[in-house]
Amino acid sequence: MNLDLIRDIASAFCLLVGAFLALIAAIGIIRFDNLFSRMHAATKPQVLGLLLILMGIALRMEHWSDLGLLVLVAAFQLLTAPVAAHMLGRAVYRTGDKEPDERLVDEQLPD
Amino acid sequence: MSPETSRSAQARRALEWPVLVWLTLVWVLLWGEFTVGNILAGVVISIAIIRVFPLPPIDFTGRVHPWRLAVLVYAFFRDLVLSSIQVAGIVLRFGYQPVNSVIIVPMRTRSDLALMMTSEIVSLVPGSLLIEVSRKDWTLQIHVIETNDADDVEAARQRVWAEEERVVRALGNAEDIARIEQPPPALPPARRADHGEGTSS
Numbered sequence: 001m002n003l004d005l006i007r008d009i010a011s012a013f014c015l016l017v018g019a020f021l022a023l024i025a026a027i028g029i030i031r032f033d034n035l036f037s038r039m040h041a042a043t044k045p046q047v048l049g050l051l052l053i054l055m056g057i058a059l060r061m062e063h064w065s066d067l068g069l070l071v072l073v074a075a076f077q078l079l080t081a082p083v084a085a086h087m088l089g090r091a092v093y094r095t096g097d098k099e100p101d102e103r104l105v106d107e108q109l110p111d
Numbered sequence: 112m113s114p115e116t117s118r119s120a121q122a123r124r125a126l127e128w129p130v131l132v133w134l135t136l137v138w139v140l141l142w143g144e145f146t147v148g149n150i151l152a153g154v155v156i157s158i159a160i161i162r163v164f165p166l167p168p169i170d171f172t173g174r175v176h177p178w179r180l181a182v183l184v185y186a187f188f189r190d191l192v193l194s195s196i197q198v199a200g201i202v203l204r205f206g207y208q209p210v211n212s213v214i215i216v217p218m219r220t221r222s223d224l225a226l227m228m229t230s231e232i233v234s235l236v237p238g239s240l241l242i243e244v245s246r247k248d249w250t251l252q253i254h255v256i257e258t259n260d261a262d263d264v265e266a267a268r269q270r271v272w273a274e275e276e277r278v279v280r281a282l283g284n285a286e287d288i289a290r291i292e293q294p295p296p297a298l299p300p301a302r303r304a305d306h307g308e309g310t311s312s
Contacts, residue, residue, distance in 0.1 A: 028201075044194045045195045048195040086240070104258045105212045108215070109248065110245075
């Protein structure tokens with residue numbers, strides 16, 4: 001079996017699944033009716049989708065020198081996505097949500 | 112180093128080294144080439160950044176446990192895949208809006224680094240988002256997607272504690288690991304605000 005072919009298939013798989021997850025994240029952001037559900041869509045499938053796309057690119061790369069840049073993109077995505085979600089969630093939770101989600105329990109921090 | 116240099120200043124200087132190395136690495140990776148010129152430019156720019164934007168030092172009192180760190184990384188990527196599938200499943204059920212929850216989870220760790228890492232991981236993985244960290248009470252306030260009954264709420268809390276345990280076992284000191292082995296702390300009962308069936312305001 002041709003090694004290049006296996007690499008191409010693996011790369012195509014990563015790229016397609018990654019793009020699909022990014023699409024799911026976009027659909028989720030439009031479809032959900034409140035900020036918190038939207039942020040869930042914007043963090044989990046989006047981050048995994050980006051990581052898979054980066055993996056797909058890495059598999060097809062011709063120069064290893066560009067790998068560092070991909071690792072950097074992945075690292076900053078993992079570092080910043082939770083912070084962004086936290087800042088948005090916290091701001092909306094504190095100021096009161098105009099379009100609240102349905103909540104089973106709503107526990108408050110002790111003062 | 113002058114004798115009057117305070118211990119905290121020494122600690123700060125010692126802790127600048129990893130930051131310097133990291134910033135230089137970022138610079139070199141951005142240029143994509145390991146050349147002497149790139150590395151020198153990176154060092155100069157890193158020193159400038161550290162001088163202009165000084166950050167409070169993070170106390171790292173623990174040790175790195177390589178095997179436990181591998182477990183943490185593995186669990187992180189496993190959870191990332193599982194929670195992506197979970198959220199994707201909810202997204203694709205058109206017309207369905209999940210019932211969510213806001214829960215508080217008291218932490219057992221008393222290390223800033225472990226608290227920060229747990230908060231970050233919790234935001235990314237097990238169907239949860241961080242709303243607030245109380246450093247005074249060492250408690251996280253977390254938003255959980257799709258909780259259909261009380262069991263789901265408790266399961267979410269257990270997942271956060273499991274995440275905390277993995278972080279501390281990977282990077283904590285002996286004291287923190289001993290704390291982790293205690294059962295999870297009780298919830299402050301007075302502040303539980305159950306809204307019952309499906310109302311939120």
